Amino acid sequence: MDRGRAGPGGREPQPVEEAVNQVSFEVPGFPLRFSEFPEPRDLEAPTLGQHNAEILHDYLGYPPERIRELEAEGILHRGER
Numbered sequence: 001m002d003r004g005r006a007g008p009g010g011r012e013p014q015p016v017e018e019a020v021n022q023v024s025f026e027v028p029g030f031p032l033r034f035s036e037f038p039e040p041r042d043l044e045a046p047t048l049g050q051h052n053a054e055i056l057h058d059y060l061g062y063p064p065e066r067i068r069e070l071e072a073e074g075i076l077h078r079g080e081r
Contacts, residue, residue, distance in 0.1 A: 047079030 056062040056076075070076040 049077035049079040052076050052078060 053064075053067050053076075056067050056070075057064065067076065071078055
């Protein structure tokens with residue numbers, strides 16, 4: 001038995017989903033399925049720094065000029081897809 005896919009006690013099979021973040025790997029899936037959401041979820045993980053500008057601007061109030069300065073100084077990394 002593939003214990004990485006086994007449930008509690010190694011007995012019950014668990015759904016396994018594929019996540020993608022520059023490499024592809026398997027992660028345990030959510031064991032319940034709902035009729036309102038029949039399609040599998042997109043499990044593409046964000047890249048390092050992908051949301052830095054959004055967080056700094058939208059939640060912390062940084063002006064775009066300051067964010068660009070921090071990126072130019074190498075303090076922030078912008079991880080685009």
